[in-house]
Amino acid sequence: MAAETSNGPRTSAKICGMGHSMKRKEDPRFLQGKGNYIDDHTLPGMLWLDIVRSPIAYGKIVNIDASKALEVDGVLAVLTGKDLEAYNLHWMPTLMSDTQMVLPTDTVMYQSQEVAGVIATSRYAAADGVAAVEVEYEPMTPVIDPFKALETDAPVLRTDKEGQEDNRIWHWEAGDKEATDRIFDEADVVVREKMHVPRIHVASIETCGCLADFNPVEGHLTVYMTTQAPHAIRTVLALVAGHVGLSEEKIRVVSPDIGGGFGGKVPVYPGYVIAIAASVVLGKPVKWIEDRMENLQADSFARDYHMDAEIAADSSGKIRALRIKTLADHGYSDAQAAPSKFPAGLFSICTGSYDMEQAYAEVDAVYTNKPPGGVAYRCSFRVTEAVHCMERIVDTLAHKVGKDPATLREENFIPKEAFPYHSPLGWEYDSGDYQAAMDMAKEMIGYDDLRREQAEKRERGELMGIGVCSFTEVLGAGPSKDFDILGIKMFDSAEVRVHPTGKAIARFGTKSQGQGHETTYAQIIAEELGLPAAHVQVEEGDTDTAPYGLGTYASRSTPTAGAAGVMAARKLRDKARKIAAHLLEVGEEDLEWEPGTFSVKGAPDKSVTIQDCAFAAYTNLPEGMEPGMEATNYYDPPNLTFPFGTYICVVDIDRGTGEVTVRRFVAVDDCGNIINPMIVQGQIHGGLTQGLGPALFEEMTYDEDGNNLAGSFMDYLVPTAVETPAWETGHTVTPSPHHPLGAKGVGESATVGAPPAIANAVVDALAHLGVTHMEIPIRPDRVWEVLREKGVAI
């Protein structure tokens, strides 16, 4: 089911610009098994890399004996940290200017860390080689608990970093601490919840991998790899491997079809570097494809924020201030991929949809003996953590002051007249109408009837809960004054070329991982240029051909590269207008534009099409005009976009087993003007399911020795269609005032908004028993413990 108050299309179905639910251009090849993923690539003479990984979380490497591995038929070489050290390639920088081992020379820092690379003539021989490498370790006592990592007697883990005297990485804070504390001191009501948004994993269908192909004759390196940011990766490779002769013009990074990224394919993993090093050393193409368990156990995790949150309010529940103290467990290295100036990402969006006087948030990051990371899993850099924290504790406040959680939200919403709104932590929200989304969500789900049903069921002892979440997102990083990665500004780009017959190719600096860029971007060009979207071929991911851009993550593609596409298309339309004036022998000011056609004002039968203009650009130009029909734009967004929504979830709890059933889930999103409603709905459905996962199922846990307890899909529980409820979606439309199409990002709203809606519903079902909080994932056994403690288990 889907409801909408939507922008209708301006273009015909043939042109298929904004607002048309065009079927995805990429789907025929995906659905027929004709996608071209990393493991579909092969090259003559290709070798295989497989990786020896550490079974322990922390310890010294006493000896690596590769002799038996080298006896395995097909095994050619075993690379260790010592081998890479000779080239100074045994370490690498992270995108956060921390450092990380490629291969260790003496110490392993987390379980499943890469210890050695085995190069062989087949995948099977490589695996047999890995099994035959004998590594002797001297285990040390690992630091797993981030709170213990801060204790004064905790061993210092990063002894490799000069001046590092404890396990702290950085401290970040935002807001006026003193003014916030003053409000807390005098407030009528203070509520507090401690909560953990646990470590999870993107678990994309396709794992990571690459095919590195170094041509020793030309000194040219081509790397086909699963990356969401091919251009940035090329620059990083040039910066870290310049000393071994790799130069940026001789590096080509190709990101082929990608089976899901979700932030997990932004970082550079050691496997890529080992494959590249092996190809350079051996002069042969080397392929590395990690398996599912390697992917889950070693690749970057997400979340893992321990938050201690408080709200100060007056007695009626009007929020006055927010205060959050956070501990961020980054594992062995800060290997997240956030903008340089934002070590805690955009966590300062934590004040959310509510107007308040003051806020203060702080985050301390800490090292532990766990895999490095902190990637933004379908999340615009720590927004998921911020929204979960705020949306959970708002419910605690509603409970405390005895108000319905929807009503309390409404009474605290930033009113629509207040936009652009300056938040206490420094954001300028571009636009919003939070009450409209709340009204639609309540109407769709029948909120008042549900509350009546809940009251009746409570009388009978049945447990049913209704959870509300009204989130504000912050997407589309970002304006160059604040946003960069390793110094590179976070603009993005588009290059549009119209061929003589009126067909076009459009290339972008981003990279789709399944989001449907080939369709959405084509529709953007169609909207602006009046060419049928079917005639616009979209390409991304090859650094030799695409314009430079920072890639696709943080829901930034439409806000940045999409806007660049608009601006490039508008340049072409301006040129076409000049050509049309020339063809129609009138002045430019005498022309009217209908998508696809210029006509003479007052004489609509005198007209030329955009295709006529394109042909003339190559055949019949006005004097002095540069031939061709091509334009480029590098778009530096003036602000981020702030999509929002209200989600309402209904759950039933089985008092026998503790199982939570999501009976209904209504998601009303506002992402501004919508380009392709079907793709947006698909994004919402996928995002909701990826919010359901951490709310009820997914968690990456470790025992005290640092052993991963969820290292395969047997224990890392990704929801399937069976666990997924029938999502009901709706849309309100509040355009972004600064995006050229009035669009906002959308890919991540649902991942961010779903977990608190579900958690709030479960807590709401138990609220009359005195429950104010449940940690996610809300597993049946955790619920049952609460039911038993409260005496209602049957």
Next chain:
Amino acid sequence: MIPPQFDYHAPGSLEEALGLLGSLDDAKVMSGGQSLLPMLKLRLATPANIVDIGRIPGLDSIGEEGGYLRIGALVTETALEENATVAARYPILLDTAKVIADPLVRNRATICGNVAHGDPANDHPATMLALRAQMVATGPDGERTIGVDDFFHGLFMTALAEGEILTEIRIPAPGGVGGGGADGAHHGGAYLKLERKVGDYAVAGVAVQLALGDDGKVTQAGVGLTNLGMAPIRASAAEEVLTGARLVERGGLRGAFSKVRDAIARAPDADEVIAAAAQAAADATDPVADRRGSVEYKRNMARVLTGRAIAKALARAGG
């Protein structure tokens, strides 16, 4: 996730398979590969030889014969699910098959393999305990029949000897045609499984098979438990509580083939009997704490599921 090297054998007859098992060192029988293939890929199993019995003709039949439902070694879960006799007369088997892994795996996975693996987390063993099945093992010296109570010896250990293959499972047929019964009994069974997500191993699983007389008294009860100890568990004490107890009012049970499935009239103290049986089942468990829950949670889930499975079995017996 890459298996080590092994030699693969695909015998065309049972005799050939038995011969290979007798002559090869370190050989492992494979039917559907549901458990063996993941163990190979994880290098938890490293047999030198695999004897794939999947191509042997004649081992894939399923049907009633001589008072038994006979399930051949190569009958897949999917074949079981699609079998009309099973659907009509052995709904507990259908319950069990439907909650194993996923449809793709069930297309390959076999019932006999599920049982022969000796994994207490597998679902069919509990059901076979409840149904009082017999296992037919074929070895170099011919066939022998092993009662289900003598079959499971512990974690991954069964009564199968080296060189023996589990070639058939025999389940006593409910008397007469239609399950309602010329033997004067009304039969009903159910398998309930609590899982963290679809396809998971059970947090707890309970199989209950009941036979009731026209007087509403239980004449025979079978209760089997999944993943609640080091081996599949028969909850004998629960069976004893149920056997002889009147759970349904006299005349409350309908005849064979009745389509009426509304609530049956329970006897006055049926709820207490069921609760006592459920508690007895929980007391029979010996679970370990893991990511599926604490010992206490699992014990309680055995209790909750047993109560629910008895209710469902009763409803089926009454229909």
